[in-house]
Amino acid sequence: AYSEKVMDHFQHPRNVGEIENASGVGTVGNAKCGDIMRIFLDIDDETHIIKDCKFKTFGCGAAVATSSMATEMVMGKTIEEAMEVTNKAVMEALDGLPPVKVHCSLLAEEAIHAALWDYAQKH
Amino acid sequence: AYSEKVMDHFQHPRNVGEIENASGVGTVGNAKCGDIMRIFLDIDDETHIIKDCKFKTFGCGAAVATSSMATEMVMGKTIEEAMEVTNKAVMEALDGLPPVKVHCSLLAEEAIHAALWDYAQKH
Ligand code: FES
Numbered sequence: 492a493y494s495e496k497v498m499d500h501f502q503h504p505r506n507v508g509e510i511e512n513a514s515g516v517g518t519v520g521n522a523k524c525g526d527i528m529r530i531f532l533d534i535d536d537e538t539h540i541i542k543d544c545k546f547k548t549f550g551c552g553a554a555v556a557t558s559s560m561a562t563e564m565v566m567g568k569t570i571e572e573a574m575e576v577t578n579k580a581v582m583e584a585l586d587g588l589p590p591v592k593v594h595c596s597l598l599a600e601e602a603i604h605a606a607l608w609d610y611a612q613k614h
Numbered sequence: 615a616y617s618e619k620v621m622d623h624f625q626h627p628r629n630v631g632e633i634e635n636a637s638g639v640g641t642v643g644n645a646k647c648g649d650i651m652r653i654f655l656d657i658d659d660e661t662h663i664i665k666d667c668k669f670k671t672f673g674c675g676a677a678v679a680t681s682s683m684a685t686e687m688v689m690g691k692t693i694e695e696a697m698e699v700t701n702k703a704v705m706e707a708l709d710g711l712p713p714v715k716v717h718c719s720l721l722a723e724e725a726i727h728a729a730l731w732d733y734a735q736k737h
Binding site (some may be wrong): 524 | 646
């Protein structure tokens with residue numbers, strides 16, 4: 492039922508962890524299943540480029556796979572470019588997700604936006 | 615929000631994997647979140663003792679932690695004893711779970727029962 496890319500990112504998630512003294516941190520919860528997701532960004536204050544991005548979640552395989560892919564996709568981008576990495580783009584990069592799992596994939600997008608917002612508020 | 619034992623079993627899950635030619639296999643789905651769980655049992659045909667038990671899931675951290683604990687709890691038990699390892703007992707062994715995550719913990723109990731049933735049907 493899951494694409495090879497989803498299974499790859501689920502079983503070998505990229506960028507799991509925390510960033511100490513991160514420039515921005517975003518924490519979101521999923522009302523539907525009660526899971527939480529936290530994303531840490533390290534942003535260059537001059538260029539606004541995302542130098543590092545890590546995530547932690549208690550969520551399911553779909554949440555892990557989309558976060559893993561989303562963190563790879565925003566890395567090296569500017570804040571403005573990262574804001575345009577949509578949930579839809581992440582799901583496409585993973586060759587799709589079953590409809591029942593789409594709500595899990597929203598966690599990553601929401602957490603990245605929350606972390607960018609957190610950075611913006613501090614600057 | 616999560617107990618130390620839950621976090622330990624989530625971050626270092628025991629008995630993850632598959633058993634080739636397992637005596638019994640149980641696969642269950644969680645209607646509430648769409649996650650799935652599969653449990654493999656290796657049962658001694660003479661003594662009815664569970665010699666090995668492994669699980670695979672796409673479920674969340676609570677599903678991983680309860681399955682990890684549940685597989686440890688049924689290992690070495692007879693079929694009859696294993697049938698009595700309830701979801702409640704597993705949650706107690708983990709020092710509890712938040713109410714919103716109780717449905718996740720049911721996956722392990724249901725999958726073990728399904729695997730025992732699978733074994734019984736073959737014998
Ligand atoms: S949310 Fe699906 S198993 Fe926990």
